[in-house]
Amino acid sequence: MNTDNMSFAGEESYRLESVKKQFSSVFGNTADLAVVSVDVGHYKGLLCYLTTMTNTDFIIEHVLKELTLSEHKEPVSMDETFHLLETVHYAALKHETLVDLDKVMDKIVLGNAAIFIDGFPKVLVLEVRTLNSRSIDEPTTQNVVRGPKEGFTESADTNMSLIRRRFNNVKLRFEKFELGYMTHTAVYMTYLDGEVEEHILKQVREKLNGSQIDSLFDSGRIEEMLHSKGKGVQLFPTVYNSERPDAICSCLIDKRIAIIVDGSPFVLVVPSLFSDFFKSPEDEYQWIVIGIFSRCLRYFAFILSLIVPALYIAVTSYHQELVPTILLTSIAAQREGIPFPASIEILLMEITFEILREAGTRMPRLVGPTISIVGALVLGEAAVQAGVVSNINVIVVSLTAISGFVAPIYTFGSKVRFFRFGMIILASVIGLYGLVLGVAMLMVQLTRIESFGVPYLSIFSRWDKRRVT
Template structure:
């Protein structure tokens, strides 16, 4: 067996081994496991007057707060142990926790697994010579991005704050919205190498206990080396893994997450990303915005209807143009038909190829605008839409009507409140154009029916994806295509929260539930 194989086989044992009584051996094991990394700060001290006790204080530069370390650990150790020189070595651990350390969270560590987890999370480790037990003192650094305005879900009226990449900052933002003792948090650590902290938040007594347990079970079954963004979790817990429609909702707005929690849903927060996941997710949730609830119900309902119409148009507009101009010219008024065909007189491509070229060109320009630096992105979009489009029309490659159709489709595609659903529609636009180019309106209707059937077959954590439309729940139609006034939104969605369905009704946790 080679030296490399010996190292690989012994490495896991060193990670799971208990601490030994020799401080030198513990330090040696720690350095070998962490590869003598230069950001590991280790200081050995002799403390006490009569009985000199050798200890080691270990932290990671950049993860631990130097101010807390110096004021609450180093200064306290030297001060208290100088004034109390008769402390026995075997009592040193407990004495430090009871009298010396002034940090908020102190816990014992007895093995290297706990030591590495605490050290890599920003805690300071204190090891003693002659003891098989150490101390992990909370000294996590508070450096994080300041709370700023949402970038993907901006509103005119409403809270102007968004989540950050720090887990505890995000949980605090939600607790500021929901000041209830029933807002519970369950913690998980996922990722063999990244050891990413995950928080599951729900309101006890409102959320369905079976769905909460299902979320925890799916998270516990995840086996992966690292979690870098919440989409890692989303891909592994979603129901239909091969569907292009998102079945897990995400948002960067604390008010949106708080509203979903009040309806009985479960939030999944991932350390390192500002996007919080919500389950179960319904199709209608991806078409609603936070601002719908901050305006008059009549105005919000009108805006919703306009949004739904525009979103539908973004899916079928190119296909409808291809089907009508290719197979169903009789549907158009004669003056309009003459105008369209006079513009297409010099175009060498059929309507389907023309639409396909323009849609692909638009998708390329859209991706280029997103990936380019912010100062250049808008310029790329303007150049692409104005100059390239106008030049294509003048060159006779595409017709002016086709440019109008693609421009209308592009504008309507920006009405999507959720980017995940927008991506699904972008993909489906091309199969619908193919069906329309081959079979006309019949192909278009077949394609739409297949999409609807697929949507009706989806579930999100056991809840039908298309509810309350399929199955039809009349009582839940108050917040779908239209929005009723606030005083009429008296009940929560029936299939989401199956207990304490009445808003404002006091609940007693698990001791009382509604039966349906």
């Protein structure tokens, strides 16, 4: 907050009337500012706080009742009175002593209460922020059949407690940062001391301290900032995110760093590897063979969602000799009367599906399923009956769409959809050669990507002792 460094200087600045005027000039006529005249022992004082950032009942019960210092009948000096407030009456509350008014106002904006004594050059700031937040519910993403049902909320304090409850370990560290020069959002870097490589910790600290963003309301706002530049183009996400405490704790054990943003239920993890986006927390809660099979199935579904439409275009338009005669005859019979080539037909269906997916996501919850049913069933069936698309096209697009949703992390699936269109265009131009070229380019880029010095595909290859397992 810019208050032109209004520190207390001169006896007049300590007077309550002067303090009231400065608060009025900075906060204006905002309705949620409470400036209450109180008796602090035998002296006049002020209690200042924002009603929208604190609990009024808590203020009355735990702050106002202690201000009178009623057990001390004899007058004491201002220094002794202030010392009693710090060491006796508010010893159980987190507090600090400030002398700069601009810092005091910044603390009040964050949900603290300030106690002024008339003519005394120190201010006692109490941490009394007790905001209502969403209760701990089941995560909306990364659903599991067996496993914990708790998910992160928008409260950073709640999220840190969910991690701390699972980590009864003195090595667990929370480092606080403030990002956004307009919002002053609290951001916490979480890690296990002595487990994470120092050069990675240093890089993350530098990125957080060097942030120049104006506002921060969700962890997605700093996800791009945390992306490592590496050697290649960042075609895939290099920052893992989850709203499951057990998944984040597993990453901490694996020598990662978690980033908690106040106001966001999604916690970020760096460094992240390609394999992280195919893991589900449930893999660790069931028979290891089933877990491995499920993970392999996700890799296979990823490949299907990436190349199936392009492969269909390539073999039906350029390489019919690769298709069995009976199947080729069936495809030709279905495509009879279709006015578009296979490439245009696939693109139309893919774009239509993306529109339906976006509409189903943005529509109100009660209307979304209706849009999906009407779009997927009625519109798809009508398009086939009208001869605009073929049945085999609907099968290909449906298989591709379902496979794309197998990845546990939503942000990873969105990148796959983007690459799928690139593969379709390449296959439409030069057939299988284009598909092979696209896959080769993708693999080359994947081998060049790094996340804070860790190779993106390190799980598939050997590398030095810094390996994140």
